[in-house]
Amino acid sequence: MIMLWIGCAVFAAVCALSLLLAGAAERGTQLSLHQPLHRHSEYIRYMRDKHDLNGFGFAQQLTRHKGIGSAIGLTASSLPLIGGAVFLLGPAIAFGGPAVIGIGWPVLGLFGLLTACSVAAFASAIPTAGGCYHWAVASGGRRAGLWSGWLHAAGSSVMLATTNIYLADWMSRSIERHVGYTGGASLFYIILLMLFVSQAAANVRAFRLLSRLLTWTAAFQFALIVGIFAILASIAWPGAYPFQIMAYTSSSWIPVEPAAGGTSMLLGFLLLQRLFLGIGDGAQAGEETSDPRITLPWSIYLSAAGLAFFGFILFAFIVMHARIGDFGLTAMPALGDWLTDVWERWGDAGASLFFVLVAVLVWANGTLTMGAGARTLFAMARDEVIPFASKLSAVSVLYRSPMQALLTIAAGAGAIALLSSAIYSSAMVQSLLPQLILLSIAALHAAYAIPIGGRVLLTLKERKDNHPLRPANRKRSKLHGPWNLGKYSLTVDGITVCWLTGSAVLAVCLLKPAALIIASVCLIAGTACMERMLRRLRRKTPVKIVGSIRFGKRTMDECIRIERKFPQ
Known part of the structure; x- marks a missing residue:
């Protein structure tokens, strides 16, 4: 029970910390030179964002159509x-007991909030x-970016394959x-194939319509x-809800099972x-969002x-109400099925x-998830650092989407x-699904740890160079945007x-x-394969130019010529 109260204290600390960090980020935004241009026309805001992207060496090929509502929904x-409540809560409790929620979730929330701060600062x-790929190139070089x-x-x-397997299995069982x-x-x-086909079609042909739908997903x-x-x-009214159940481990929650360890x-x-x-x-939509240096960071932080x-x-x-049968949540799909069944109390319409x-x-x-992975692949192909770069970097003039990269990610995830x-x-x-989740955790956490770790090293070096006893070095780090935590950045x-x-x-x-x-x-x-590619790309893009960050060698005139094919 003591651990449960510790978990509650951590949860309270997360709530307080979220307000503290939000205040620090707001102060950092106000102290920056960034102007939101809310009172200006949409054309002026678009041109500012386009020229900002051109400064990185890229043309505006994707359509900037996302506002703050679409960004938060995304x-x-x-x-x-x-x-997570339908598919993962039951298996998690079956493995570790309700203590996974009472103690584990506040810890996850704490580190998730801190991770969101670091990601939001990079997105700004x-x-x-390119997301984390370009962040790693800027903070650690070409090899770090490729990794x-x-x-x-x-x-x-x-992760896409795992999500669709979970959904297809649940939908087929519910229909049966x-x-x-x-x-x-x-x-x-049939359901699994339909999921992949419909997701690929939505990303390729109807992403603007999907963005309007995403505006309502948070609601x-x-x-x-x-x-x-x-x-x-x-269902349970009137009744008592024993909160102490959140301290049970798997051995006390499922007494017929041996201690899980x-x-x-x-x-x-x-x-x-x-x-x-x-x-x-959400950071992958940086080239499709209006005023991304402010909109994306706040949407990432507030969503986390x-x-x-x-x-x-x-x-x-849910856990305080959902002890299923006499043995707890022993079956992996039990909680998802139970949550569906309880809605039948409001009739077939409620369950449907x-x-x-x-x-x-x-x-x-x-x-x-498919769109984010495809945009990473598209950005790497645009920088000509992967095979078949000319095809994977192609953007459909009709639909304004990286079609080949999307189909590649869809085919790869579908094959898995x-x-x-x-x-x-x-x-x-x-x-098998928990093993796939572990693989995706290992890959994605490593992908984000590389650029954030590189920024930590660069910040420490910058502070060392600016030591009061050393000659002043006023070169401003380009890895800190208008949304930043100021003095808390390095610690976070x-x-x-x-x-x-x-x-x-x-x-x-x-x-x-x-x-x-x-x-x-x-x-x-x-x-x-990556080391072989690196040896071939020693004198090619992406490049970093001293005093700024550029990932492409195209001049402003070249970017404008490309943009004529993609009028906004």
Whole structure:
């Protein structure tokens, strides 16, 4: 019980810290020279953003159509709170018990908030479609950029495959139970293929329409959270809600099972870490957002803070109501099925509405994951640092999307999902999914740790060069944008690097031998290919020019000639 109160104290600290950091970021924004231009016309704001992008050496090929509403909806959909409640909460509690929520979630919220600060600061300084790839190039050089970019693309592909497998399995089982259609494995594969095809089509042909939908996704998630509160309260009213249940471990929660031990507790903890993996996906829209140096950082920060706050309340409320049967949450899909079934108390319409909203929100999360991975691939191809660069960097003049990069990520993730589902039976696929989550955690955390660690080293070097006893060096770091935490930046970045590195190593340690062997083979092959590519690209882009940050060698006139094909 003492650990539960410690968890509550950490949660209270997260709430207070979020206000403190928000105030520091606001002061940093006010002290910067950045002008939001709210009182000027849309054309003037667009031209300012376009010239800012041209300064990085890139032409404005993607359409700048996202405002603050779309940016918040995008980042909120990248952090799948409702999907986590339906798909991951049950498995996490089955591994570690409710203490994963009472103690583990506040810790996750604390480090998730700090990670969001570091990511938001980078998104403010370098608002390009490359995301962590360009951040790593700016802070650590070409080799660091290649590592970060490939790890992000690979991690996004694995995460997309995992999301769609979870959703297809849940949808097929729900259809079989409530409609009576027994499609078996064929229904699962049909739904899985439809998910990938529809997500690719939305990214390629209807991304502007998707952006309008994303404006409402945050409201959808909040409405669904309120609906879950209402339906669970109506079931148990009047009744007592024992909060001390949040201190139970798996051995006390499922008494018929032997003590799970620390390994299972950590596995349950890392399963919920999946909810924070999309924390940097919003930054990939830097070339499609109006005033990205301010809009994107605030959307990233506020979405992470909202996930930490509402996630704790929602998960605790569900766990206090949802002891299923006599043995707790022993089955992996149990909680998702139970949450669907309880809505039948409001009739078939209520159950159908819950089914549709969950499917749409999780589908949107997978769609954004595909888009983020594709934009990383597109940015690397535009810098000519990967094979088939001319094809993968192509932008459709009609749809204004990196079509080839999107189809490549969709095909790669689809192959992972189909191969995993074909090799293993349905029950074994469910046991495989935690391993895929661990792989995506290891890859994505390493991808973000590389640029943030590079910025920590550069900041320390900068402070050393500006020591009072040394000659003054007034060169301003270009890795700090208008949204920054000021004197707290170095501390937050240092904690974030330690957290990302430690959690990535822990995820690798929890991999099963088969998954570890496959990951090792892919890592060795990727390392060999990257080193070979580096030797061929010693005198090619991306480049960094002293006193500024440029990732391409195109002049302003060349950028303007390219932009004539893509009128805004």
